[in-house]
Amino acid sequence: MGTGREASVSLDGVRDKNMMQLKKLNTVLFPVRYNDKYYADAISSGEFTKLAYYSDICVGAIACRLETKGGTMRVYIMTLGVLAPYRGIGIGSKLLNHVLDMCTKQNVSEIYLHVQTNNEDAIKFYKKFGFDITDTIPDYYINIEPRDCYVVTKSFAQI
């Protein structure tokens, strides 16, 4: 499956009323349980956290946290994921592109994330969007192997 007929993909924000959708996605997509702070950060990031709908079904999400560092704003991607049956049809790219657009509009200095060192698909994916590996943190993960992670960053030229 994958290349289906034309189906519309739309994005929607995360609010108190539909937060359970994000939680459902995370339970299936990631081996980690997220705490309340994650969801609070996600909601307060506003336009930087989005659910993706594939013909009215919620199938993926990007969740970011906004940070300020020395007067400039940076964005940390907490999670980005799409349900297995709906991968390979550009939904992840659409989510990431939306956030990158927001970064340019809102003068964000850089956007970064952590990724497990063996997750080659993810690294390849982000490199396509101009991200680079900027650091390695040993023993970042406690419960999963390998325990190391890369920091993957994209900087924006400041205007």
Next chain:
Amino acid sequence: MGASLPPKEANLFKLIVKSYETKQYKKGLKAADAILKKFPSHGETLSMKGLTLNCMDRKTEAYELVRLGVKNDIKSHVCWHVFGLLYRSDREYREAIKCYRNALRIDPENLEILRDLSLLQAQMRDLSGFVETRQQLLTLKPNHRMNWIGFAVSQHLNANASKAVEILEAFEGTLEDDYPPENELCEHTEMILYKVSLLEEIGAFDKALEELHKKEPKIVDKLSYKELEVSLLSKLGRPAEADKLYRVLLSMNPDNYRYYEGLQKCFGLYSESGQYSSDKIEKLNALYQSLSEQYTRSSAVKRIPLDFLQDESFKEAVAKYIKPLLTKGVPSLFSDLSSLYDHPRKPDILEQVVVEMEHSIRTTGSYPGSDVKEPPSTLLWTLFFLAQHYDKRGQYDVALGKIDEAIAHTPTVIDLYSVKSRIMKHAGDLTAAAALADEARCMDLADRYINSECVKRMLQADQVTLAEKTAVLFTKEGDQINNLHDMQCMWYDLASGDSYFRQGDLGRALKRFLAVEKHYTDISEDQFDFHSYCLRKMTLRSYVDMLKFQDRLHSFPYFHKAAIRAIRCYLKLHDSPKSTAEEDGMSKMAPAQKKKMKKQRKAEERAKKEAESKSEESTASGVSKSGKKNVKPVDPDPHGQKLIQVEEPMAEASKYLRLLQKHSPNALETHLVSFEVNMRKQKFLLAFQAVKQMLKLDAENSDSHRSLIKFFLKTESTSAPTTEAEKLRWSVLEAERPSISQLQNKSLVEVNEDFLGRHKDSLVHRAAYAEMLYLLDPSKKTEAIKTIEDSTDKVVQTNGAQREWKLKDCIAVHKLLDTVLLDSEAASRWKSRCAEYFPCSTYFEGKRSSVMPDSVYNSSRKSNDNGDAPNHPMGQTEMSDGQVEAFKSLSVST
């Protein structure tokens, strides 16, 4: 008015009337007191003072004063009119009519009183009186349009439609040619359409059509014009013209089923039962083929053929119908098709078609015979459909497998959880059903429907407190339970009452059931305002429809259900002595549940106290702040404790029984409760009537059989008649007995054996036989139990295993063994047998039900009982076997 008073006081009297009309009650009261100082016994003033006080919530004083007023001035039409108004405000319409009549005897041409009287007569359906009053109004004021219309409508309601037409024609004769003016076009249209529909009603189709065509330029409602025209054309047997017009209507709205029905009739291709000869099916198919080419956007034109097509052509059509909807993702597809499941062969065909699709999508990604790739969601919706399909067919295991797979595929679709909840309900696990409905609810907190569905499931699982908390999430701020009441939320009243009934809390249960009855009274009251409004606005067709609807209001299912249940409450109250009624309910419960109930009661009492002190505070502050009372009167009996103190429960039950007998005479249950009530009241002839009704409606029904045996056992065992009344009764029964075909010179034991002979294979009937066997001869207990235990569950072979036994019947049998036949060993044997059959049933403690300690729902249940656990623990457990491999491609985590 006030004629007998000197000028100064007469003016004051006018002021009272004016103040009453403008709602300045204090001012009116002052004026009244000023007159009464000088003329303390002036009747009309006393009356008006009373009427004013009535509006200030001082009812008792009001009645005293008004009565005194009438007494002091019995010849005054004012006093009688006021008395009538007072009764009307308390909805005592019969009394009010009497008062108005007295007033009119004194002042026969008083327009105001005549108008008021006519409204009451319409409300009370005193139709001949209504005609009379309306005629008088017209005679007195023939230049008022409303009086003509009112007279015509009254004749129509009094079953004299042709007279109504004559009156309307006479009225039209008084109109100028250029009538109506611009701003009354709509009203005039309504009048013409009303007249035409009257002509249609009396069968003067020719004249109706002629009239319609003649008035066409004056009719602004073009759609109604066309619909009336087409209906008349059909009735006149002019199918060619009707056909043409139906197609015009279809081009306006190609999804109106009535137009299709009408069109079929034009071709002689319509049958009420939906059964057609193969020749007709072919013609119908051709008709819909051509229609579907014409109205491509219509879904009705695609759906209707599924009803009449058979076998191969059905199979082809249904596949064609389903495919695009599964691709698009239409959650309501199953309920759209569910009516097809009444057909003997169509469910099998549907199963075959959709299972084929499922297989093809899994293996090739496309529908059978196609190479167009389906989007990933098609598999999801196919599984979703199949889950509902197997649920409908009672194959809960398969249904659960499908829905679980769908959830694993796309866990974010809310409908999946709702459907799983429904499957669990059908499979007999109400706790799990409630937990799943709550999970669905949490996924969209802004959706009222999902919230309501969840509340209903919680009530079905007897989680009343939690259900109330959930329900009020969608009510307005403030007094929550009253708000639900004000919204006339009847499904809630019924489900909540049922739960209290199961838990043995008859007071609260009755409270809820009687609330439904109250809603119906309110709906009936609500028509009052329309008697004047509709005549003024000329919406006569809708008005008459509304009155007809009101006339059969009490035959609607919610009322029927509530009345039956209320009567069952009263039966229980009658059977268990008053003081112990509550204890009784408690003793039947398991100890754990008892503890829970006690806890709940305590918590409620605490809450009640708090609420009381709060409301006291708010009343105090409310009064001091604004001086106005905006606090609603507190319900003096919120838990129905007074309701169960009733002296004669059977007298109360009879009230509701009468309504049922009048409005639901075709429901077996009506006569079953009538039988139960009248046996207890020792009204044997009425009970006999109920038995006869049941036999007439369904002689083979197990309840009919039970009632028949019980009745004759009771009446035959009573000793020989002694009193006159008893002798009379005995002779009536003796005369009636031969008319009952089941009895024909047979003993009751033989009747019972015959019954078993006719229904050897049915569990329900075997159980009824066994119960009666034991009742007729208690020494036959072992035989009775053996009859039940020897029953075998036939597995119906239709493409898969389907049980014939229904869960609810098996539960009833268990209760029979346990509490009537009193054999706990047989009951427990039955229980373990059924636990095999219904592994999800909590009642039988099936191994997959939530009562099992390792059930996922078991933990969730605990958190549920404590109330607000917003994120459901079930979520994780459910997903743990889901996709962990999701991690490998796009996911990134902190």
